[in-house]
Amino acid sequence: MNAPWTTSTLSHTLWPSALNSATTAMLCLDPHQDRLLDCNEALAQLTGQTRDHLLSQSIARLFPGQLPQLISFTQACLAQQQGFSRDFCLQTGTDDTLPVELFASTFEHNGTTCLLLLLMDARHYTRLREEAEWNHYHRSGLLQWRQIEEIFSDIERKNQLILKAAGEGIYGVNAEGITTFINPAAEQMLGWSAQELVGRNAHEIIHHSHPDGSCYPMHHCPIFAAFHDGVVHQEDNEVFWRKDGSSFPVEYTSTPIEDQGRLVGAVVIFRDVSERREADRRLRVALSQVEDLKRRLELENAYLQEEIRAEHNHREIVGRSEAILHIIRQIELVAPTDANVLISGESGTGKELIARAIHESSQRRTRPLIRVNCAAIPRDLFESEFFGHIKGAFTGATHDRTGRFELADGGTLFLDEVGEIPLELQGKLLRVLQEKQFEKVGDIRTRRVDVRVIAATNRDLKKDVAAHRFREDLYFRLNVFPLQSAPLRERIEDIPLLALHFIERACRKLNKPVLPLSIGDLHRLQRYPWPGNIRELENIIERTVILSNQNRLHIDLPTPNAPGENVLEQDFPAVDSTSPGCTSPVCTSPGCTSPVLTERERFQRDRENLIAALRQCSGKVSGRQGAAALLGLRPTTLYSRLQKFRIDATHYKSST
Numbered sequence: 001m002n003a004p005w006t007t008s009t010l011s012h013t014l015w016p017s018a019l020n021s022a023t024t025a026m027l028c029l030d031p032h033q034d035r036l037l038d039c040n041e042a043l044a045q046l047t048g049q050t051r052d053h054l055l056s057q058s059i060a061r062l063f064p065g066q067l068p069q070l071i072s073f074t075q076a077c078l079a080q081q082q083g084f085s086r087d088f089c090l091q092t093g094t095d096d097t098l099p100v101e102l103f104a105s106t107f108e109h110n111g112t113t114c115l116l117l118l119l120m121d122a123r124h125y126t127r128l129r130e131e132a133e134w135n136h137y138h139r140s141g142l143l144q145w146r147q148i149e150e151i152f153s154d155i156e157r158k159n160q161l162i163l164k165a166a167g168e169g170i171y172g173v174n175a176e177g178i179t180t181f182i183n184p185a186a187e188q189m190l191g192w193s194a195q196e197l198v199g200r201n202a203h204e205i206i207h208h209s210h211p212d213g214s215c216y217p218m219h220h221c222p223i224f225a226a227f228h229d230g231v232v233h234q235e236d237n238e239v240f241w242r243k244d245g246s247s248f249p250v251e252y253t254s255t256p257i258e259d260q261g262r263l264v265g266a267v268v269i270f271r272d273v274s275e276r277r278e279a280d281r282r283l284r285v286a287l288s289q290v291e292d293l294k295r296r297l298e299l300e301n302a303y304l305q306e307e308i309r310a311e312h313n314h315r316e317i318v319g320r321s322e323a324i325l326h327i328i329r330q331i332e333l334v335a336p337t338d339a340n341v342l343i344s345g346e347s348g349t350g351k352e353l354i355a356r357a358i359h360e361s362s363q364r365r366t367r368p369l370i371r372v373n374c375a376a377i378p379r380d381l382f383e384s385e386f387f388g389h390i391k392g393a394f395t396g397a398t399h400d401r402t403g404r405f406e407l408a409d410g411g412t413l414f415l416d417e418v419g420e421i422p423l424e425l426q427g428k429l430l431r432v433l434q435e436k437q438f439e440k441v442g443d444i445r446t447r448r449v450d451v452r453v454i455a456a457t458n459r460d461l462k463k464d465v466a467a468h469r470f471r472e473d474l475y476f477r478l479n480v481f482p483l484q485s486a487p488l489r490e491r492i493e494d495i496p497l498l499a500l501h502f503i504e505r506a507c508r509k510l511n512k513p514v515l516p517l518s519i520g521d522l523h524r525l526q527r528y529p530w531p532g533n534i535r536e537l538e539n540i541i542e543r544t545v546i547l548s549n550q551n552r553l554h555i556d557l558p559t560p561n562a563p564g565e566n567v568l569e570q571d572f573p574a575v576d577s578t579s580p581g582c583t584s585p586v587c588t589s590p591g592c593t594s595p596v597l598t599e600r601e602r603f604q605r606d607r608e609n610l611i612a613a614l615r616q617c618s619g620k621v622s623g624r625q626g627a628a629a630l631l632g633l634r635p636t637t638l639y640s641r642l643q644k645f646r647i648d649a650t651h652y653k654s655s656t
Contacts, residue, residue: 025119027054030112031074034058037114046119048093064091077104077115086122101125169272172257174265175227177201177218189272191243202268206240211247226254226266240270249273296402317350317357318501319494323486327354334481335361340433342418342478343456345485347640348535351456352416354485358454359412367411372404375417375643382425384441387432393442405438408451418455418478419464420643426471433477453478459644463599488530488537495526498534502541503553515548521555528557532637539634558632607645610638611652619653 019026025043029036036055044051047062060067066088077083083104089097103118169186173179179202182194190197190206197205203218210216218224222233233254239247252270256263317324334341335358343351352371359369377385384393388403404413415421421429432438437448455478464470488495499517507514530536544553597605613627620626621642622635627649631638642649 027117027119028107028109028114029059029117030109030114031059031078032112034060036062037109043119046092046098046121047090062091063088064097073102073104074115078106078113081106090119099123169270170267171197171202172265172267173202173223173227175263177203177224180265186270189242189248189270190240196243206242207238208241209239209247211239211249223252223254223266223268226256227263230256230258230263232256236273249277292400292402295400296407317353318497319491320497321486321491321494323491324494327483327485330481330483331357331361334358334483336363337481338452340452340478340480341454341483342461342481343454343483343485344461345456345458346487346533347458347637348533349485349487350534351458351485352414354483355412355414355454355456359414359452362412362452364411364452368408369412369414370404370408371414371416373416375420375640379422382422383428386425386429387438387440389441390443393440397442400440403438403440405432405449405451406447409449410451412452412454415453415455417457417643419457419459419461419470423469423471426474430471430474430477433474488533492526495537496522498537499525499541502538503545506542506545509542510545512545512548513551515545515551515553517553521553524555524557603645607647610641610645610647614647614649614652619649619651621649 019038019040022040023042025040025046027036027039027043036057036059039051039054041051044054047054054062060070063070069087073083073085073088083102085102086099088100088102090100092098099122101120101122103120105116106113107116108114169183169189171179171182171186179197179200182192182197187193187197192205203216203221203224207221207223208216222235225231226233234252236251238250238252240250241247249272250270251273252268254266254268257265257267317328331354341355341358343354345351356369359365372385374382384397384401384403386403386405388401388406389397390400391397428438432449432451433453436450437446439446461470461475461479465472465475488498496517499522503517504514506512525537532539540555540557544555547556548554610627610631613630614621617625617627617630621638622628626635628635628638633641
């Protein structure tokens with residue numbers, strides 16, 4: 001077939017004889033006219049058709065649906081004078097097709113280049129080749145088989161060395177979950193030997209339970225899923241169980257094994273991550289502690305900055321009255337101790353200033369003084385404010401919160417208006433004072449704390465105890481060292497010093513020269529009853545400095561008996577107690593017939609007066625049309641009293 005066929009190479013008598021005697025199907029064709037010139041009997045037998053019938057057909061009909069490929073093939077053969085293809089199917093007489101291999105060569109016929117095609121049954125010749133190859137290997141003898149066996153043995157030995165050297169645990173399972181092999185690292189981690197594991201169900205021995213000990217069904221196991229779905233499975237939050245019954249956290253990969261397109265098992269590679277998990281846990285704890293300390297320092301810094309910026313009643317205790325000297329002596333006595341202190345007195349008498357002086361004179365002065373205004377904390381947030389909470393403890397708790405007790409650890413906690421603490425929380429406060437430990441809201445961990453408590457109140461806690469509004473045991477725990485802050489009307493001799501102190505500070509704040517205070521103004525200040533005490537004096541002085549023009553001050557004092565303010569006995573006009581017209585509510589003369597109010601009646605009267613003002617102002621507290629203006633009070637004072645009487649101004653917004 002290497003040389004083209006030509007008419008000169010075969011005589012006219014030899015050609016038909018040679019063509020018909022060949023056992024290989026052959027045909028001659030004119031590719032230019034799509035015409036069969038001749039074919040032999042072997043082709044007729046291969047197609048199941050007669051030779052005459054074949055010669056009456058075009059070449060395209062012998063290869064139906066393959067005309068483009070046939071044209072391309074014949075053109076390539078004409079150009080190269082020979083060709084070969086396995087891409088054709090021959091039409092048979094049973095309307096079936098037969099894959100064939102084509103060998104082509106050119107020859108000359110009547111001045112035209114034609115093609116001689118040899119057609120071979122592709123399936124038949126494939127079988128022949130396979131048999132020939134089999135016979136070849138069979139004749140090669142045992143020597144070649146032994147060489148192949150040595151190759152596989154060497155591969156197996158190297159694989160075993162790799163398995164033994166691997167630091168990760170490796171084992172294999174078949175499609176039924178039966179262990180087929182296990183490496184030494186896996187034996188060491190699991191405590192099972194290869195002899196004990198191979199041939200047994202791996203899941204039932206080492207993977208049968210979750211970390212909490214609950215059953216781990218085999219059909220949920222990702223290792224088994226690998227040779228069912230053919231997907232690689234990776235897990236990092238499961239455990240394997242040792243022979244001694246203990247478990248250890250693992251990371252593993254289960255890779256499916258295929259054999260001729262069929263899933264036959266999986267190989268599992270795992271590692272013990274106990275040390276890494278423990279390191280991660282310690283790191284999380286350390287980071288949590290660092291974060292807690294960071295938040296605590298940030299909060300402490302915020303409180304300290306707030307204290308620095310805040311306007312206190314005094315930067316130092318000002319006065320030389322006997323009442324002030326007595327308080328200073330008591331501060332010097334109690335400050336070096338850790339005793340709890342209860343400061344009682346009217347609003348605006350400097351209770352916080354006394355608490356600050358105690359703290360600054362104590363050994364705790366290097367730690368913060370944390371102030372809590374108990375009257376300003378919503379009822380349902382007291383516990384979180386005092387003790388803190390953890391993330392998720394309640395709706396809205398999006399992060400951990402450090403409570404005031406924890407912030408004051410090692411320092412002092414000042415509980416202002418301690419009488420406003422809800423009764424149900426007083427027991428928890430008592431426990432912290434007694435046992436010096438607490439739990440955050442939502443947390444189960446008990447924390448120890450070292451805090452000195454200084455409490456202040458403008459209420460009579462003894463009466464609250466008698467009325468069961470305040471726990472007696474908590475009262476005695478807070479009242480270890482009682483202090484009474486004197487009202488300003490009982491320390492008249494301190495008013496000039498206080499007034500000058502406030503004038504200097506207000507002028508410095510407003511960048512004004514210090515203005516003098518006249519003797520007349522001092523006498524007027526000393527005659528005024530000061531229901532708002534030192535706070536009221538400071539506010540009046542600052543307002544006077546703001547309104548001052550040139551170098552002159554003009555003290556403008558409110559009417560002493562303004563509605564809603566505390567009115568002293570001496571503020572009432574003198575009334576003859578024996579006259580029938582005596583109506584003084586504070587008259588105690590023997591012949592007086594005016595009614596005397598009990599403390600409860602007075603409390604109820606004052607409460608109803610506030611409610612009446614709120615109703616008249618439709619619940620508005622501040623502003624020109626607010627209840628504070630109607631009562632002659634500052635809005636902050638009215639808010640404080642509403643807290644005291646437990647009145648919610650929003651309930652009266654729709655009132656007329």
